[in-house]
Amino acid sequence: MTVFLPLEASSPFPQTPSFLVPSSDPSAHVKRVVKAIMKARRIAVVCGAGISVQAGIPDFRSSDGLFQSLKKDNPALSSGRDLFDASVFNSETTTSMFCQMMAQLYELSEVAVPTAFHKLLRALDDRGRLLRVYTQNIDALEQKSGLTFGVPEVDSKRYKPRSNKGRPDGNGDAGPSTARNTPESRLPTPPIETPKCIPLHGTVQLMHCQTCTHSFPLRDYLDPLNAGRPPYCPQCTSLEETRQLVGKRSRGVGKLRPSVVLYNEMHKDGEEVGDVVRKDLMGSGKGKGRAGADLLLVVGTSLRVPGTKRIVREFSKAVHARSSPPSSTASQNESSTSTHGLATPTPSPRRSPAGDEESPLRTVYLNLDFPVPTREWEGVFDVWIRGDAQEFAQMVHNEMESERQAKEAARERKRRREEAALAARLEEQLQVDKPKSTKKRKGAVGHGDSQTPVKKCKTALLTPMSLSKRSSSSDNTKPKKQTGKTSRFAKDKGSRPPEKLMIKLPPRPEVVITTRGSKRAKVASPTPPLPASPLSPLSSLPPTSKPPSPMSPPRRASSRKGRGRKTNDVLDDQEPLTDLSSDETDDYTASYLPTLSYTSRRPGG
Known part of the structure; x- marks a missing residue:
């Protein structure tokens, strides 16, 4: 049903x-x-x-179809269907009408969408x-x-390689053939x-020859079709000219027809x-x-x-x-x-x-x-x-x-659900991984996982004067008793206390001066250079001394020849000695290097 x-x-x-x-x-x-x-x-x-x-x-069989319109335009036809029958090529009149009709259908199909x-x-x-x-x-x-x-x-009409089976080699028994076996080396054509x-x-876009069956575009032959004349096949024409040049008999030249299947004929x-x-x-x-x-x-x-x-x-x-x-x-x-x-x-x-x-x-x-x-x-x-x-x-x-x-x-919707699920998983992961918040004390310093408060203190610049006063005061003070409180370094296992700043002063050189007269002589010690330290400013240095340069090469010990004056080897890199016998004595130098007095003795006395 x-x-x-x-x-x-x-x-x-x-x-x-x-x-x-x-x-x-x-x-x-x-x-x-x-x-x-x-x-x-x-x-x-x-x-x-x-x-x-x-x-x-237009269609074919409706009241406004192609069969009815062809009947009206050509009263000699019993029906428009006659122009779509294989017998149309039996008469030049019907053949001309058929060619003109095909040209019109081609033009309609070209402008159609x-x-x-x-x-x-x-x-x-x-x-x-x-x-x-x-x-x-x-x-x-x-x-x-x-x-x-x-x-x-x-597949039967496609290329098939020829076989040399049954054909003798052109060289005979003279030796192996050097000719290329082209059919065997050719790759098979893909499907x-x-x-x-x-x-x-069929289609109105093409024309084919009734003799050699070669196809050609119909648009190249619109002029002869509109004139009602079927064109000759260019392939047959070229082949016929070649046969005449070599002296072979003529086979005839075929005519082109639209590649449309008509009634009472086989599909090519x-x-x-x-x-x-x-x-x-x-x-x-x-x-x-x-x-x-x-x-x-x-x-x-x-x-x-x-x-x-x-x-x-x-x-x-x-x-x-x-x-x-x-x-x-x-x-x-x-x-x-x-x-x-x-x-x-x-x-x-x-x-x-x-x-x-x-x-x-x-x-x-x-x-x-x-x-x-x-x-x-x-x-x-x-x-x-x-x-x-x-x-x-x-x-x-x-x-x-x-x-x-x-x-x-x-x-x-699926994308939004996936984004929402991903956001929820990320939020949950953040909540799991987030540590418990603790308030840090102001000024706390962390050692490892522990945090210990550190008191702020002022740091004073160290000078030779302050060092001497500190050493003298430390000698007079008694050591304090230890209290129950432990330092923060003792609490932290494995932590080392910070090292104290130590400044080593060079030994005070002594110079002995012998004079001939009974006049007393004063011994003066040169001012040793202060160590290059960030804690000692340049303003605290004596005006007569120059700080040693780390880039200056060491010099050999030298002795100065003078009137009864000898220098020690320790003073090889220093400036000339400052005469301290004058009345104008530097207070800073006197406090730092005291003057030693000796009684002059005569030889034999």
């Missing part, structure tokens, strides 16, 4: 065919068909001229749900929409990908088309994208051509066999045979409209009229959608857009 689904609510229920069943809810049932198309994985589409009418290309249904085919292909498109149209709008278009070559769109009736690529149909029916093997079709969509065709009718019936059987359980498949194999020798499924009993929604939808027919004779199509289609193909294509487009928006919204 076939469920009738009108796109317009005002459409009446047809009286024929008798196996039609009305739907209890047509709008909901149409949505279910749309869902089935979107869920299908391998869709096989068979389309006709009805999908290109909106693009400005793909319709909404063509764009739907491209969208299905982009989603990876389109298995194949078998089109009866010759306008090649499927190629404009972005689908790969054409008929692949069969050609099958186009997504297969033209069942029929073998290749049959090979593609066979693979799509049975599947090319195991794996993704190699199984057969799981949904059949027939759109915009009246199914009058025998070859197209057989393709539709075979696909219907294949998709129903994949969706039905094994028990029903075994019973389906025992089917009746039609007058054309095609196996058709056994007609199923008429069911009520309530059970229509439970059956799977595998075959869909979309057209304004049901194909005739109707008895040949019983049990072939699951649903018949009466309406415009472009309107139905727009419904599928809208559903695709809604699904895309729903997926984007779901992805956005």
